[in-house]
Amino acid sequence: MARIILKCPYLKGGEKTAAHLSNLVKYIATRDGVEKMESGHKLWHSTKKQKDLIAQILREFPDAKELFEYEDYLENSNRGNASEFITIALERHLDKISGREKYLDYIANRPRVEKFDSHGLFTAGDDPLVLSQVADEVANHTGNVWTPIISLRREDAAQMGYDNVLAWKALLSEKAVEIAENMKIHPDHLKWYAAFHNESHHPHIHMVCYSTDPREGYLTKQGIKKMKSSLANEIFRQELIPLYGEKTQRRDDLKEQAAESMREMIRQMKGGVLQSGRMEQLITHLAERLQNTSGKKQYGYLKADLKNVVDEIVDELAKDSRIAEAYRLWWEVRGRIESIYTETPSEPPPLSRCDDFKPIRNMVIQEALLIGSMTFEEPASVETALPESEDDLEMPSSDMADEEDQEPADDSGERSSSDEASADKESSDSWWTDGYKQAKQYLYGDEDAGILQDFEKAHELFLMEAEADNPLALCDLGRMSADGLGCEADADEAYRWYEKALAVFHAAEEEKPWKYTEYRIGKMYAAGLGTEQDYLQAADWLTLSADENYKYAQYSLGGLYYHGKGVDQDHESAFALYTRSADQSFPYASFELGKMLRDGIGCVKNQQDSDRRFKEAFLGFVSLEEQGHDDKLQYRLGWMLLNGVGTDKDEARAKEYFEKAAFVGNPFAYHQLAKLILSDEKAPQQDVEKALGYLKKAVEAENPYAAYFLGKLYEKGQHVPQNIAEAIRLYTLSVGQDNDFAAYRLGKLYLGGEGVLKDVESAIRWMTFAADRKNQFAEYALGVLYFKGEDVPKDVPKALEYLKRSAGQGNQFAQYRLGKIYLMGEDVPKDIQTALQFLTAAAEQGNQYAQYTLGKLYLMGKDVPKDKETAVRWFTLSAAQGNIYAQFFLGHIDDFKDPSVLLAGTRLLHHMSRVFADNAPPLKPPGQRTDRKLLRKLREKKQAQGHARDDHEQTMSL
Numbered sequence: 001m002a003r004i005i006l007k008c009p010y011l012k013g014g015e016k017t018a019a020h021l022s023n024l025v026k027y028i029a030t031r032d033g034v035e036k037m038e039s040g041h042k043l044w045h046s047t048k049k050q051k052d053l054i055a056q057i058l059r060e061f062p063d064a065k066e067l068f069e070y071e072d073y074l075e076n077s078n079r080g081n082a083s084e085f086i087t088i089a090l091e092r093h094l095d096k097i098s099g100r101e102k103y104l105d106y107i108a109n110r111p112r113v114e115k116f117d118s119h120g121l122f123t124a125g126d127d128p129l130v131l132s133q134v135a136d137e138v139a140n141h142t143g144n145v146w147t148p149i150i151s152l153r154r155e156d157a158a159q160m161g162y163d164n165v166l167a168w169k170a171l172l173s174e175k176a177v178e179i180a181e182n183m184k185i186h187p188d189h190l191k192w193y194a195a196f197h198n199e200s201h202h203p204h205i206h207m208v209c210y211s212t213d214p215r216e217g218y219l220t221k222q223g224i225k226k227m228k229s230s231l232a233n234e235i236f237r238q239e240l241i242p243l244y245g246e247k248t249q250r251r252d253d254l255k256e257q258a259a260e261s262m263r264e265m266i267r268q269m270k271g272g273v274l275q276s277g278r279m280e281q282l283i284t285h286l287a288e289r290l291q292n293t294s295g296k297k298q299y300g301y302l303k304a305d306l307k308n309v310v311d312e313i314v315d316e317l318a319k320d321s322r323i324a325e326a327y328r329l330w331w332e333v334r335g336r337i338e339s340i341y342t343e344t345p346s347e348p349p350p351l352s353r354c355d356d357f358k359p360i361r362n363m364v365i366q367e368a369l370l371i372g373s374m375t376f377e378e379p380a381s382v383e384t385a386l387p388e389s390e391d392d393l394e395m396p397s398s399d400m401a402d403e404e405d406q407e408p409a410d411d412s413g414e415r416s417s418s419d420e421a422s423a424d425k426e427s428s429d430s431w432w433t434d435g436y437k438q439a440k441q442y443l444y445g446d447e448d449a450g451i452l453q454d455f456e457k458a459h460e461l462f463l464m465e466a467e468a469d470n471p472l473a474l475c476d477l478g479r480m481s482a483d484g485l486g487c488e489a490d491a492d493e494a495y496r497w498y499e500k501a502l503a504v505f506h507a508a509e510e511e512k513p514w515k516y517t518e519y520r521i522g523k524m525y526a527a528g529l530g531t532e533q534d535y536l537q538a539a540d541w542l543t544l545s546a547d548e549n550y551k552y553a554q555y556s557l558g559g560l561y562y563h564g565k566g567v568d569q570d571h572e573s574a575f576a577l578y579t580r581s582a583d584q585s586f587p588y589a590s591f592e593l594g595k596m597l598r599d600g601i602g603c604v605k606n607q608q609d610s611d612r613r614f615k616e617a618f619l620g621f622v623s624l625e626e627q628g629h630d631d632k633l634q635y636r637l638g639w640m641l642l643n644g645v646g647t648d649k650d651e652a653r654a655k656e657y658f659e660k661a662a663f664v665g666n667p668f669a670y671h672q673l674a675k676l677i678l679s680d681e682k683a684p685q686q687d688v689e690k691a692l693g694y695l696k697k698a699v700e701a702e703n704p705y706a707a708y709f710l711g712k713l714y715e716k717g718q719h720v721p722q723n724i725a726e727a728i729r730l731y732t733l734s735v736g737q738d739n740d741f742a743a744y745r746l747g748k749l750y751l752g753g754e755g756v757l758k759d760v761e762s763a764i765r766w767m768t769f770a771a772d773r774k775n776q777f778a779e780y781a782l783g784v785l786y787f788k789g790e791d792v793p794k795d796v797p798k799a800l801e802y803l804k805r806s807a808g809q810g811n812q813f814a815q816y817r818l819g820k821i822y823l824m825g826e827d828v829p830k831d832i833q834t835a836l837q838f839l840t841a842a843a844e845q846g847n848q849y850a851q852y853t854l855g856k857l858y859l860m861g862k863d864v865p866k867d868k869e870t871a872v873r874w875f876t877l878s879a880a881q882g883n884i885y886a887q888f889f890l891g892h893i894d895d896f897k898d899p900s901v902l903l904a905g906t907r908l909l910h911h912m913s914r915v916f917a918d919n920a921p922p923l924k925p926p927g928q929r930t931d932r933k934l935l936r937k938l939r940e941k942k943q944a945q946g947h948a949r950d951d952h953e954q955t956m957s958l
Helices: 015-030 048-060 062-066 068-075 079-091 101-109 131-139 154-160 165-182 221-235 237-268 277-291 304-317 321-338 359-370 380-384 425-431 434-444 455-466 471-483 491-511 515-527 535-546 551-563 571-582 587-599 607-628 631-643 651-663 667-678 685-700 704-716 724-736 740-752 760-772 776-788 796-808 812-824 832-844 848-860 868-879 884-891 899-918 932-944
Strands: 004-007 149-152 190-197 204-211
Touching (some): 048 062, 048 079, 068 079, 149 154, 165 204, 165 221, 277 304, 304 359, 434 471, 455 471, 491 515, 515 535, 515 551, 535 551, 551 571, 551 587, 607 631, 631 667, 651 667, 667 704, 704 724, 796 812, 812 832, 868 884
Antiparallel strands (some): 004 149, 149 204, 190 204
């Protein structure tokens, strides 16, 4: 097993040691350990003088037996090994023999010490060191000087790359702050120098360390242990990784065993209390004592007798054979890791005294305090993790559909009479000319007429129509220029075509008002086509047209009311307008009604009516697509077939529609085709590459959902190498196209610091951006942030505002949390009725924790009338989702007394499994520093948990 040895003697400053310190610095800087003259005598048996000196060294310095050189000497007692051991042993106990001037003179002036006035002394930075100046500086220091010596086996040094001075310089420079902290020296005051001796047996580093403040610094055994651990973690990183992996496996085994043990204990419980009389007695006694104890209810603040009770409860829990065995195995792996930097690994203490699991003590106290009060058992993820946003959004639909492509022509080729009730016949005929109709046939293709899709031909015919100022042709040319169909994509050219079309529509409207031109003008203002986007003007024009019962205007105006653009948001008005449009057989309006009826927006939820409207929409889209072969219709049909909306699910048929739409460059179709391919685990690599190509095309075409989806792939490293920077770029691009889900995702990244530096300010900015666009997940996340007050100042009113906004959109997480807040009555006045409303709303959406809480409320009958039947119903729903507490209550519904003590015991076992799950310390990444104020706060918290001052044991997160 790889191992590192670190000795750290020190010399007191002053005149008596000045010369020794000076000689020491010169010695470690110039000692020639690289090319030593080999002697044939070194392989001979050690001499009697060597043996006597070794015996004397071992009597005076017993810890010298721990040196690598002594192991070599025992294995082969020749003169060379004896000489190596004697030299190293004396060097490493310099602090105890500092008065032996002959030895110091010897090591300072041994043969071949200085060659060409060069030396090997180094420190952080690249400035050259003058040996004599450094020696004088150290010699004149009046405080303590530490002389650490760090040694490795030759094979370990070579394997790990620490057989050269540059590697050691980089390592010590990186660890300087930690060395200072362990020596109780302010990092800004630390001075250190070192030299690398590449001895044939065991390469080692000599260091000289002290503080510029002579009054500062002291080194404890714990400090030495921490230094060794830190260095070992870096040097033996590759060897430690599999060990930490094994430790994690042991941790997982322990978690599983704890859960199994808990289930067995539950089966053994009778009458609602633990079968173990001792456990029941201890928990009850602690609960009673804590009620009469003043001050903080934390382990570090309790009296000794109460601490003993807490310790006994922890050890009682640890008596379970499965937990005991899992703990033993966990400690065994821990010991193997510890042996790298500790010569004598420690024996496992009782669980209550194990430094790694001290937080269990405060868990015991909290459970005792909760006896008799309402509690919520839930995994940590419910409390801390932000919910995932939907992987794919609703069918992307703009407020304004392309109705000019959706208005079917009648059999005679003229517009239907219902659409021309008030039309100027001469004017309308001049727009729907044979040339325009033919151009549309080439634009979409007409199988019945035998005309294949031909963008160039369509563009040519539209240009001919544009010469006669046909506004319909002008709009089509605008779209083709924008999308690059039959011509080069040119946004400026598209704007000019749209601008000219809008002028013609205005002129026609001034000549004679007409619901169709009013609708087209309103739509162009809403979309910003040929003019500045202006929702106020759009609403005015569309209202004029909708009042004349024009179904397309009714649909578009409904979209403005739904989203609150140009008018006050009014879902009821939107629902009414969509209904008027859908009743005139407009499928787009039927589709929106299906969504609103499904979700209960602007109306009462009605799944049957929702299904009916979706079916109307699907059949209408099929009819429109058969007439026009529009790629947007093809995409919608594919989406509905893929998701079984308004029709049976049919992935193969959906793919056909997506492929048709993708053929003409529909970016949404690219996105869906890519998702279909990537969702197939058996898809060949060439198809995966094809799917990624589709996604990139969709991103180039400014599909915000494709940018969002591709960003998630890069964030998670799925199908592409993980690249957080690229994920952030794509999310930002998607946000720029007004995708609030991408903004929410950016907020999560910056808040969690996952692959990016944690930036709370940026996280709040992105979350707020999404919340302002009514993203329920962002609203929930902001509510939690302001309620917890950890990353931002606590602001309960603001938290409630965001949570209620999210809950109002049906977010079950927000509903459950609000129910919990009003039920507990800690940050707001307790309000049982409000709590029940929110909890019931979450429970009806399948939230198992809300279901369990309601079951417990009705079973206990403390805040609501006792109702066993209702309790069983909610427990059954929660248990079906795997909630172990609900399962327990269902199994003991008739035979428990007071569940308080029972729950305390079962929760403690559950907490223990979580503690073990958290306690797998990762290798510390290089270069990280902790803010000193934060360190002070952490120390204060640790003292409250029962840690001694400056106790630098492994910390953990609960």
